[in-house]
Amino acid sequence: MSDSHDPVAEQWEKLRRLSRSAGQDAKGTAASDGLSPTPVPPRTPYNPRRRRGRKPEKMKTRYDGRMDRSYRDPGQFGDLVQREIRRNGWNRNFAVGTLKGNWAGIVGEDVARHTWVVMYKEKERQLHIECDSTAWATNLRLMQTMILQTIAKKVGGDVVAELRIYGPRPPSWRKGRYHVKGRGPRDTYG
Structure with missing residues (x-):
């Protein structure tokens, strides 16, 4: 009987060829039998700025189909601020700040x-506006309904119900600790 068909001997021969071809690859010669393993690329050095892992291609969803916002994905900052404003009841205060x-x-x-917002009274929902001249105050009083409509469009209809428009304030004549009581000068700012 011939031992040419021995499976154990064939396995040993394959292992010897693989070890010889791996030794030859390390020296720089190419293996020609096709049984050599694929070459391993050299390892890149550690870079702390490189991101690890892959981004998920699709957001996970909950059992009801809504997006799963886990603790790792807090969402957009503007959405978080709006949620806190609604939760604490700051809607009107935020709208007045936006208005100012x-x-x-x-x-x-x-x-x-020529005009600026002086104050906002929350109970009466009044916006107090001061002008730098009486002419601008008169013009603003004529444009009052248009201004209220614009405010309702931009910040909400339940924020401002009434505008109080004032002209310029005259200077105070009360100076020093010892001042004379009385009406002061008249017919100066007619």
Whole structure:
């Protein structure tokens, strides 16, 4: 009987060829039998700025189909702020702050140059506006309904119900600790 068909001997021969081809690859020669393992690429050094892992291609959903916002994904910052504003009941305060901060965007640049918001009374829902001249105060009183409609569109209809418009304040004549009581000068700012 011939031992040419021995399976154990064939396995040993394959292992010897693999070890020889791996030794030759390390020296720089190519293996020609096709049984050599694929070459391993050299390892890149550690870079702490490199991101690890892959981004998920699709957001996970809950059992009811809504997006799963886990603790790892807090969402957008603006959504978080809006949720806190609603939860604490700051809607009106936030709207008034927006109104004061964006007064030029609501009434226009040329009107905002001559007027400014002085205060807001929350109980009466009144917005007090001061003007730098009596002419601007009169014009603003004529435009009052249009301004209220614009405010309702931009910040909400339940924020401001009434505008109180004032002209310029005259200077105070009460100076020092010892002042004379009385009506003071008259017919000065007619």
